Amino acid sequence: MAHKNQNKWSVVIIACMAIFIIVLDSSAMNVAISTLVVELNTTLSIIQSIIALYALIIASFMLLGSKLQDILGRKKTFLIGLMIYACGTITATLSVNAFMLLTGWSILEGIGAAMILPATTTIVGAAYEGKDKVTAFGIWGGIAAMGAAVGPIVGGIFTTFVTWRLVFGSELVFVAFILIFRHYLSESKPTLTWKDLDKVGVLLSIVSLILIVLGILLLTRPDYWSYVAVLLISGSILFILFLVWQKRRINNGLEPLSDISLLKNRIFGLGNLNSIIQQIPLAGFLFIIPVFMQQVAKINAFMTGVALLPASISILIFSLLGAKLSSILESKYIIMIGFIISAAGAFILGGVFNINTHIIDIIPGTVVFGIGVGLLLSQLTNLTMSAAKSDQETDAAGFLNAFKNLGYSVGTALIGVLLILGIFGGLTSGIESAGLDGNMTTKQIHDSLFNYVEKMQTVPPKISPELVPQATQIVESTISYSMKQTFNALTLILILGFIISVFIPKRK
Structure with missing residues (x-):
């Protein structure tokens, strides 16, 4: 227990540093997408896949990472995960191609994070009691929200003024601090052997x-x-x-591997389902806004971070306010309100994207969206974990973190797919109807424009040079239309979350 006043919050601070760098990765690199495409000589789909696979690897290994605490002890699991994460960070920092970035970021960091995340939950839970435990988890959740909030601006500053590699490189400073102060973490006695796995x-x-x-x-x-x-x-x-x-x-x-009887609990099951639904629009939002702002609005990574800052601040403020609201309003109703507000934000955003869109135009929608997401983040973890008994907390933490990261991974993949398919749904016909096809077949036009968009418009399309400006305008207007359709899809997903939250039982 953390009894010494002078070091009372040491454990949660160490846990928060680990959570911060894991969450930072998910949001900071989205603003560097166009830079990564150019510097690593790759495509938009591959970078999208790397981002999605980072969250997927975390989700896939989360149940194993959670169970390892029972075999190795929570502190040892945490530190081994941290070292694997550090190896991934070094590899990502030194990446010379997309495969190296995939290995370092998605695979090694993902496996490390899958061991770290559930361990931090149990480490903090074991270190505090009573009101201190509530406060500690409040700090833990707030720092996670802060990592998501500052990620785009940190990524924008490094990418624009220094190099995107420092997003990863700077995380080694946090790793070093955690290792220096690791003696504050308490070990748990293993209750299983490798044979039991x-x-x-x-x-x-x-x-x-x-x-x-x-x-x-x-x-x-x-x-x-x-x-x-x-x-x-x-x-x-x-x-x-x-x-x-x-x-x-x-x-x-x-x-x-996991106590699936937890899934029979209505609060736990619906809480996890809503966590997935909430993560899909958040991941999609953080992926497609940077793509649009850099590809159509032609702004750099730093200004992309600035564009996302109002949403980030809203998420942070309302994730903290939401925690206080729960003392006067049932969590179920805060979740319902959160889904409705974030759906309204997504709907507003659907109508603002066109060739002439500026940062100022997207602020109202992003703020409303951020308020709703903040309220959801403040409630879903506490509500879901409250359904688990004390001896089920390890399995519950594993399930919850696995489903949340699965939702984020699916969100990046699914929303990216909707955007890209929407673009190509209108591109070829747009070029043909404008008479810009020359002697090219439909397939040749499609292949040329696919390469043009995949390379974030950094290579010219293979059509007559004098027709490039018109083709570019068709690409940009098609992207604008696709953004509207994609945000309409996000709105529907959030409304689905609202409908499901209606069926969450009230806590006694």
Whole structure:
């Protein structure tokens, strides 16, 4: 327990530093998308995949990362995860191509984060009691929100004025601080051995989630559409098999990877479902706004961070205010209000994107969206975790963090897919109807423009040079139309969250 007053909050501060750098990665690099495309000589789809796979790897390994605490102890699990994360950070910092960035950021950092996140939950929970525990988790949640809030501006400053590599490199300073003060963290006694680990469950959970998100990501490439259904169906079947396998192990008195009986609890189940739904629009918002601002509005990474700042501030303020609101208003109603407000923000944003859009034009919509998301962030974790018994907290934390990161991964993939498909739905016909096709076939036009958009308009389309300005205008207006349709989709997803939240039982 953290009894010494002078060091009372040391444990939560250490945990918060770890949470901060993990969340920072998710939001800071979105503003560097166009720079990454150019410097790593890659495409928009590949960068989108790397961002989505970072959250996917965290989600896929989260249940294993949570269970490792019972085998290794929470402190040892946390520190091993931190070292893996540091290796990933170094690799990402030194990346010379997209594959190296994928290895460092998505895979190594993702696996490290999957070990760190559930461990911080139990470390903080074990270090405090009573009101101190409530305060500690409030600080923990606030810092997580702050990481998301400052990420775009930090990423914009580094990318524009120094290099995007410092987003990753600067995280090593936090890693060093955590290692220096690691003696404040208390160890837990292992309750399981490696022999008790459900290895089949680990394999089923990881493979099923990876297949599902890969299936969504491949929607961006029409050439691979024949594989999409196979991946999605296979992933879904394997996840059902995972649940059946867990039930079988429980019935046979064996240690499951996760206590799936938690999912039968209505508050826990609906809380997790709403966490996924809330993460999808947030991830989509943080992905497509930078794409539009840099590709159509032609602003740099720093100004993209500035464009996202009002939303970030709203999320931070209302995630803190929402926690106070819960003392006078049932969490269920705050969640319902959060979904309605964020849906209104998404709907407002759908009508502001065109070739002449400036930062000032998107501020009202982003602020309203941020207020709603902030209210949701303030309630969903507490509401969901409140449904777990004390001996289920490790499994509950694993499930919640896994589903949240799965939602973020699906959001980046799905919303990116909607945007890209929307663009190509109108591009080819736009070029042909404008008489800009020359002697090119429809497929040649499509392939040329696909490369043009995928390279963030950094390579000229393969059409007559004198027609490039008109083709560029068609690309930009098509993107604007696609943005409107994509934000309409986000609005519908948030309304679905509102409908589901109606069925959340009131807490007694």
